[in-house]
Amino acid sequence: MPGLTDLVLAEHVAVNLSAGSSESIIRSLSALLEASGAVRSGYAEACVAREEEHPTGLPTPGMAVAIPHADPDLVERAAIAVAIPDRPVAFAQMGDPAVELQAGAVFLLALPDAQGQLSALRRVATFVQDPDRLQALVAAGTPDEVVAVFTAFDQEINE
Amino acid sequence: MTRRVLIVCGTGVATSTVVADRVRRHLEACGIDAKVEQSTVAELHRGAAGYDLIVATTQVRDDVGVPVVAGLPFLTGVGADEALAEIEGHLRDSAD
Numbered sequence: 001m002p003g004l005t006d007l008v009l010a011e012h013v014a015v016n017l018s019a020g021s022s023e024s025i026i027r028s029l030s031a032l033l034e035a036s037g038a039v040r041s042g043y044a045e046a047c048v049a050r051e052e053e054h055p056t057g058l059p060t061p062g063m064a065v066a067i068p069h070a071d072p073d074l075v076e077r078a079a080i081a082v083a084i085p086d087r088p089v090a091f092a093q094m095g096d097p098a099v100e101l102q103a104g105a106v107f108l109l110a111l112p113d114a115q116g117q118l119s120a121l122r123r124v125a126t127f128v129q130d131p132d133r134l135q136a137l138v139a140a141g142t143p144d145e146v147v148a149v150f151t152a153f154d155q156e157i158n159e
Numbered sequence: 160m161t162r163r164v165l166i167v168c169g170t171g172v173a174t175s176t177v178v179a180d181r182v183r184r185h186l187e188a189c190g191i192d193a194k195v196e197q198s199t200v201a202e203l204h205r206g207a208a209g210y211d212l213i214v215a216t217t218q219v220r221d222d223v224g225v226p227v228v229a230g231l232p233f234l235t236g237v238g239a240d241e242a243l244a245e246i247e248g249h250l251r252d253s254a255d
C-alpha cells in the first residue's frame with residue numbers, strides 16, 4: 001500500500017528553515033519540488049494565491065501545522081514537501097482566516113489527482129492529528145530523519 | 160429518499176477529498192442513504208439547490224440556504240465525533 005514514505009523524499013525536506021512568513025516557506029518548498037520536476041514553474045505563486053484566499057493552517061492538537069497546496073494543473077507527479085521552520089510561522093486558520101496559528105511544521109502538497117492519492121491524504125490527516133508524531137517530526141535534525149519519522153509511521157499503519 | 164451532501168473547500172481537491180471520504184464512510188456505517196459530492200466554494204455562487212447539507216472547510220456565505228457544518232474537525236481530529244453527529248442529525252431531520 002502506498003504510504004507517505006513514497007511521497008516525502010529527503011530532497012523535498014527542509015529542516016531548520018529560516019522562514020519569516022508563510023509566503024517565504026511556501027516558496028522555499030515549491031522550489032524543492034520544482035528542482036526535482038514534481039511541479040512546474042508557477043506552482044509557488046499558485047499556492048501563495050490560494051493560501052491568501054483559502055488559508056490552510058490547521059489547529060491540530062499539540063502543535064498547529066499548515067498544508068498549503070494548489071490546483072493540480074502544474075503538478076507533474078505526487079509529492080509532499082515538508083518544512084520544519086526554525087521557529088513557528090504564522091498561517092491563517094482554514095475556514096476562519098481571522099484566526100492566526102503558529103505552524104510548527106508545513107506540508108506542501110502536490111497532488112495531480114486527489115482521488116488517486118486518497119490513501120496518502122488519509123495518512124496525512126492521521127499523521128497531523130497525532131501530537132507525538134508531530135513532536136518526533138520537529139525534533140528531527142536532518143531530512144533523512146524526517147523521512148524516517150514517516151517511514152516508521154507507515155510501518156505502524158500497515159501492521 | 161437519498162440525501163445529498165456537498166463537501167466544499169477552496170480548490171475542491173485535497174481537503175474536500177479527505178472530508179468527503181470521512182463523511183461518506185460514517186453515513187454508510189450508520190445506514191443513511193446519501194450521495195456525497197465535492198465542489199469548490201467558487202462554484203457555490205450557483206447556489207446549493209438540491210442539497211440537504213454542506214460541509215465546508217472554507218468560508219461559505221450566509222445566504223447559501225442549506226445548513227453548513229464545519230469540516231475542519233475532520234482534518235484536525237478535534238471535535239470530529241461531534242461534527243459527525245451534527246451531520247447525521249441534519250440528515251435525519253431533513254428525511255422527515
